[in-house]
Amino acid sequence: MSNQNIYIPxxxxxxxxxxxxxxxxxxxxxxxNEQDAExxxxxxxxxxxxxxxxxxxxxxxxxxSPTRKEYIECTFRQAGKVTSALALAEEGDIVGFRGPYGxxxxxxxxKGKNLLFIAGGIALPPMRCVIWNALDLRENFKxxxxxxGAKSVEDLVYKDELAEWRSRPDVKLVTxxxxxxxxxxxxxxVGFVPTILEKxxxxxxxxxxxxxxxxxxxxxxxxxxEKLGFMEENIFTTLENRMKCGFGKxxxxxxxxxxxxxxxxxxxxxxxxxLPAEY
Amino acid sequence: xxxxxxxxRKSSLEKLFGNLIxxxxxxxxxxxxxxxxxxxxxxxxxxxxxxxxxTANSAKSVTFPRTExxxxxxxxxxxxxxxxxxxxxxPDVILWGTxxxxxxxxxxxxxxxxxxxxxIIYNKRRxxxxxxxxxxxxxxxxxxxxxxxxxxxxxxxxxxxxTKLSDGDYLAEVIxxxxxxxxxxxxxxxxxKPEEDKEPNLAIVATRFNQEEIQxxxxxxxxxxxxxxxxxACLGCxxxxxxxxxxxxxxxxxxAHGNKGTRLRCWDSCGYGLFTMHTSGHNPRNxxxxxxxxxxxxxxxxxxxKSKVAxxxxxxxxxxxxxxxxxxxxxxxxxxxxxxxx
Numbered sequence: 001m002s003n004q005n006i007y008i009p010x011x012x013x014x015x016x017x018x019x020x021x022x023x024x025x026x027x028x029x030x031x032x033n034e035q036d037a038e039x040x041x042x043x044x045x046x047x048x049x050x051x052x053x054x055x056x057x058x059x060x061x062x063x064x065s066p067t068r069k070e071y072i073e074c075t076f077r078q079a080g081k082v083t084s085a086l087a088l089a090e091e092g093d094i095v096g097f098r099g100p101y102g103x104x105x106x107x108x109x110x111k112g113k114n115l116l117f118i119a120g121g122i123a124l125p126p127m128r129c130v131i132w133n134a135l136d137l138r139e140n141f142k143x144x145x146x147x148x149g150a151k152s153v154e155d156l157v158y159k160d161e162l163a164e165w166r167s168r169p170d171v172k173l174v175t176x177x178x179x180x181x182x183x184x185x186x187x188x189x190v191g192f193v194p195t196i197l198e199k200x201x202x203x204x205x206x207x208x209x210x211x212x213x214x215x216x217x218x219x220x221x222x223x224x225x226e227k228l229g230f231m232e233e234n235i236f237t238t239l240e241n242r243m244k245c246g247f248g249k250x251x252x253x254x255x256x257x258x259x260x261x262x263x264x265x266x267x268x269x270x271x272x273x274x275l276p277a278e279y
Numbered sequence: 280x281x282x283x284x285x286x287x288r289k290s291s292l293e294k295l296f297g298n299l300i301x302x303x304x305x306x307x308x309x310x311x312x313x314x315x316x317x318x319x320x321x322x323x324x325x326x327x328x329x330x331x332x333x334t335a336n337s338a339k340s341v342t343f344p345r346t347e348x349x350x351x352x353x354x355x356x357x358x359x360x361x362x363x364x365x366x367x368x369x370p371d372v373i374l375w376g377t378x379x380x381x382x383x384x385x386x387x388x389x390x391x392x393x394x395x396x397x398x399i400i401y402n403k404r405r406x407x408x409x410x411x412x413x414x415x416x417x418x419x420x421x422x423x424x425x426x427x428x429x430x431x432x433x434x435x436x437x438x439x440x441x442t443k444l445s446d447g448d449y450l451a452e453v454i455x456x457x458x459x460x461x462x463x464x465x466x467x468x469x470x471x472k473p474e475e476d477k478e479p480n481l482a483i484v485a486t487r488f489n490q491e492e493i494q495x496x497x498x499x500x501x502x503x504x505x506x507x508x509x510x511x512a513c514l515g516c517x518x519x520x521x522x523x524x525x526x527x528x529x530x531x532x533x534x535a536h537g538n539k540g541t542r543l544r545c546w547d548s549c550g551y552g553l554f555t556m557h558t559s560g561h562n563p564r565n566x567x568x569x570x571x572x573x574x575x576x577x578x579x580x581x582x583x584x585k586s587k588v589a590x591x592x593x594x595x596x597x598x599x600x601x602x603x604x605x606x607x608x609x610x611x612x613x614x615x616x617x618x619x620x621x
Binding site: 003004005006007008009011032051053054055056057079080083094096214215240241242244245247248249250251252253254255256257262276277278279 | 349350352354358359361363364365391392394395396397398399400501527528529530531532533534535540542544547549554555556557558559561563564569573577581584585
């Protein structure tokens, strides 16, 4: 790899665009070069730099499961310059992708355990990758519980998959929306994720908790998990610091001794406690 | 390799310069501009100034230009073509008259651009650079090389180092194979080593702090009033990063012209308020004090912990160039007085 320019992206063709929620889209991307498709591999938790030539790059996780090899998917909310340009792209268009970067969820170490996924808003995508990874290897794990909340019913992403998970007997799904975000026919919970988690969480015994969400949600979720008896080494999250390069050089995501892009983005709560709170 | 010592006459130095520039190499050297000495391209020996402590700009831009093309693209209706800038030919560059601090700075800079991910464009540029440093006869109150394991006659990072002796001739210390090759190609200009010692011909730079002690202290000084106190005047202008020979934070930006364009790597600074800001508006490092702390911790704690080499060579440029007169030495020496948190 050392004789390759690490800034050159793969060229990917947008095969399918799904509108998930207002301003939120999922792209299914296929490699333009078949050889790239064959050699490319990644693991749950890793991310990439997605780009529109002439506009720039933006960082999101790979939202599809590594067990599904024909494509990768990303889900993003239109927010800044690059995501606004991505949002205008159409099926058949070409985008750039660099990756995979970063560390992984230690899913191999979770064999034989219960998994509790807790996600808020647009943070379900980084978790979707590991959820499908776990569901595709379902026999490796005991109970799987997903607690997912968004601002309103319309803001919930992956609505088809939520329906699929709800109908599966081997998954317990709890969905919630913030107070005021419910519709008349909403059958889920109403309340913020930490509150609903406290009400619906399974036992901490032999359970790994994986938390992804906006910083404020994470801040209020950790104490709830501790109260429920989760050990800090059994709680995992991903940090979402601003990044440019993705490989520990541009300096942007440096927090204490670590680069979130290279040493993360996946951290246990135990590891986070040792870092300065610059995330 | 073992350092080899030679003598080079004052008159031969100009001949050496002539031979180098005649070979089609690009030579950067200190050039007077107003009150400043700047590292710049020179064509003639007469353009070079000797009247400088350190140049106002560092020499890092020869391997890490302020704006570097990473690739160019051409979009058509059906496809996108990428042209890799790493396939470009990079020029042979000679750095003439760098100070030992600037030569030493290439060690941590090269470290940053390597490791798990090797930056081939940086490495291709670095391979083509020959560093001919001139040791320091003078220093000023901003210099602190001796506090960061360097010094006015430090040869680390240089290919050849010249020291002006009392009679105006020079001691030439050949440190690397690249330097050896230079001597070989110009063997008629180099004579048997002089009698005179190097040491008496160097500036005296007082040691202001102990780097290892500071490193140990910083481990427990994250929460401390010193960061806000010492950075209250900071304008967040980033000039400290731009003049620093080790600072390497960068941004990646696209420049488009119709269907064509380039992706660029541009200098950036951890001192800028937007550096860590999320698109959501959340900013994990949202005070100037926090940014000043990051600058110090990155250079004096994180970098030496990771690679044994600090991210500072003691050139003092950041303090000289600061429009708000913030002095890094002032922060570092006051840290020595601090008691670490328990």
